[in-house]
Amino acid sequence: MNPKVIITCAVTGAGDTVGKHPAIPVTPEQIANAALEAADAGAAIVHCHVRNPKTGKGARNVELYAEVVERIRAKNKTVIINLTAGMGGDVEIGPGETPRQFNEANTDLVGPAERLLHVKELRPEICTLDCGTLNFGDGNTIVVQTPTQLREQAKLIQSYGVKPEMEIFDSGNLWFAKQLVAEGLIDEPPMFQLCLGIPWGAPVNTQTMAYQVGELPKNAVWAAFGIGRNQFPMVAQAVLLGGHVRVGLEDNLYLEKGVYASNGTLTERAVKIIEILGSKVASPDEARDILKLKPRKS
DSSP: OOSEEOEEEEOOOSSSOBTTBTTOOOSHHHHHHHHHHHHHHTOSEEEEOEEOTTTOOEEOOHHHHHHHHHHHHHHOSSSEEEEOOOTTEEEEOOSTTOTTSOOGGGOEEOOHHHHTHHHHHHOOSEEEEEOSOEEOSSSSEEEOOOHHHHHHHHHHHHHTTOEEEEEEOSHHHHHHHHHHHHTTOSOSSOEEEEEESOTTSSOOSHHHHHHHHHHSOTTOEEEEEEOGGGHHHHHHHHHHTTOEEEESTTTOOEEETTEEOOHHHHHHHHHHHHHHTTOEEOOHHHHHHHHTOOOOOO
16 A cells, blocks of 8 residues: 555536535635635645536636636645646537537537646646546537547647646546557656546446556556545545545535535545555645656746
8 A cells, every 4th residue: 555645636526516415616716615625634636627607517717727726825835736627528419310410508629729728827736638538428428539639638738847647437548548658748657547437437346446557557656536425435445456546526425325525524534544544645745746746836
C-alpha cells in the first residue's frame, strides 16, 4: 500500500443530479465552497466542473471556471485544483433511422482548443483528459474523443504546463492512454484515474480494478473510484492495491442508505477508511511531490 494516499474530491460533476440531492453545488460560489469544505476534510485535490447557474446543467464557460478558482484561492492557497476538460464531447444522435439528425439541445461538440480554453487561460495544476469515446448512459448519447483529438489535446495540455489526469472508462481507454505516454505526449510520471461503474464503461468490481492496475506502466501514479454505493468499497480496494482515491458528489450522493452526503462528509469517510487500513492521507504539498507537479506561479 502507499504510505501516503492522495484524496481527490469531485465536488459536483455535470450529471443530472440537481433535484436528486438537496445541496448539489451549482453556482461558482457553491462549487468553491464545496471544494473548500472537501479540502478542510482532507482532500489534497479538488476536481471541479462548472454549471449554468440558472439551469444547473453542465457548462464550460471560462468566466465560471475563473470565479471558482478565484474563490478557492482567496481562502485556500495550497489545495491542488483539477479542472475538468471533459465537457465539449457530447453527442446525442437522432432516433431510429435518422442518426445524423443530432439532438442539438443535448449536443455540445467542439474542437480540442475550444475544449481546453479554460485550461489555457487559468493554468490549473491538473486537468482531465478522457481517453476514449464512450456510450454514456442507456440512450443515444455518446461522449466523443477520437485518437486524433486526444493527441491534439495532450499536446496542448503539455504546452500549457498542466498535468493531465487521464480518465480511464474502459480497457481500450487504458490501451490508448499508454500509447500517449509512449509517444511522449504525457510528462512523467503519468497520472491515471480508473473510472468504474459508469454505464457502459468498465464494471465496478475488484477484478476490473486489479486487471487495469496490472496493465498500468511501472511508473504510473494512479487513483480509482466507483460510483454510487460502490464509492467506499472502491476507496478501500484502491488503497489495498497501492493506489490513490476519489470521492465526491459527482459520483455518489449518499453517505449511507437514506442519508445525503456532502463533499466534506464523503472526504471524512475516505480519510477514515485510509487510516483504518494503515495508510496516511497525503497533504497537498505531499501530493505535489508524488505527482511531480510543476511549481505554481501563484
